[in-house]
Amino acid sequence: MADWGLPMVLAAAVSLGTIGLLLSKLFEFALDVPNHRSLHSAPVPRTGGWAMIAGMAAALAASPLAFVPALAAAFFLLIAVSAVDDLRSVSARVRFAVHLLSVSLLLLALPETLSWWWYPFLLIGGVWVINLYNFMDGMDGFAGSMTVFGFATLGLVSAWRGHGELAGICALLVVCALVFLRYNWPPARIFLGDAGSTTLGLAAFAISLYGWLEGVFGLLVPLIAFSPFWLDATVTLARRVLSGQRWWEAHREHWYQRAALRFGVRRALLVEFTVMGLASVMALSAVAVGLA
Numbered sequence: 525m526a527d528w529g530l531p532m533v534l535a536a537a538v539s540l541g542t543i544g545l546l547l548s549k550l551f552e553f554a555l556d557v558p559n560h561r562s563l564h565s566a567p568v569p570r571t572g573g574w575a576m577i578a579g580m581a582a583a584l585a586a587s588p589l590a591f592v593p594a595l596a597a598a599f600f601l602l603i604a605v606s607a608v609d610d611l612r613s614v615s616a617r618v619r620f621a622v623h624l625l626s627v628s629l630l631l632l633a634l635p636e637t638l639s640w641w642w643y644p645f646l647l648i649g650g651v652w653v654i655n656l657y658n659f660m661d662g663m664d665g666f667a668g669s670m671t672v673f674g675f676a677t678l679g680l681v682s683a684w685r686g687h688g689e690l691a692g693i694c695a696l697l698v699v700c701a702l703v704f705l706r707y708n709w710p711p712a713r714i715f716l717g718d719a720g721s722t723t724l725g726l727a728a729f730a731i732s733l734y735g736w737l738e739g740v741f742g743l744l745v746p747l748i749a750f751s752p753f754w755l756d757a758t759v760t761l762a763r764r765v766l767s768g769q770r771w772w773e774a775h776r777e778h779w780y781q782r783a784a785l786r787f788g789v790r791r792a793l794l795v796e797f798t799v800m801g802l803a804s805v806m807a808l809s810a811v812a813v814g815l816a
Contacts, residue, residue: 528588535580535703537579539575539704571719576703583700587692599626602623606717624647627726630726656757659757661720663793669796675698675701678732678735678746680808681735685741693731710789732745742815744810780796
């Protein structure tokens with residue numbers, strides 16, 4: 525990990541500096557105005573993800589990683605449409621099309637070819653992960669905490685198994701997330717926004733696939749590590765579909781939303797924090813006993 529010292533410093537410094545600019549009067553735009561579904565009561569900028577992306581971009585440029593055009597294009601397209609959506613609404617059809625294209629490019633960039641039947645499954649799974657991270661980004665400190673716990677878990681396993689590149693990328697994501705959490709902890713001064721949430725979703729999907737294909741860990745590890753997110757999102761979506769609701773519309777029926785409304789954001793976040801910690805311990809234990 526010696527080669528990752530400078531990238532980590534850059535990740536923290538650029539993320540911190542960018543958030544400072546975004547919170548200044550000069551950059552007072554892309555405000556998330558409260559509505560009947562919101563858990564906040566005052567307008568908050570939804571550009572925190574931009575700071576994380578800036579920090580990651582600077583760090584990756586200084587890292588020992590090789591440039592992969594298809595992978596870079598996948599993230600660039602997703603970030604572009606999501607950043608525009610932070611500023612002004614982009615139609616669901618356009619966003620969905622870009623999500624499909626981004627995941628397709630990511631699959632083209634995989635280090636090895638899979639059996640043909642994997643690709644439809646992974647394409648649907650990738651688009652779902654992008655969107656579920658976006659769905660679950662609705663409470664102060666929540667998505668940032670999941671990013672820290674989830675990627676820290678994958679990073680620890682990668683370091684344990686001797687895969688320095690994956691461990692380094694995970695470490696950069698954790699550093700940027702910690703800087704973001706400093707300003708997103710309740711009461712939040714800045715939100716992640718679509719650019720941040722969708723990019724983190726694609727990053728979780730990409731690292732999970734690369735780790736699996738490189739033999740660093742089994743798919744069970746990321747499934748357990750990120751289970752506080754995908755279980756809530758998947759069960760809530762299934763319940764809404766089965767009950768005949770307009771499942772594509774925004775709502776407040778996720779478990780974390782109902783918990784926040786009933787107990788308050790800080791208490792709900794504390795519970796989720798505990799669940800995330802337990803999920804990380806379970807994932808690491810699965811690796812330790814040879815199950816993943």
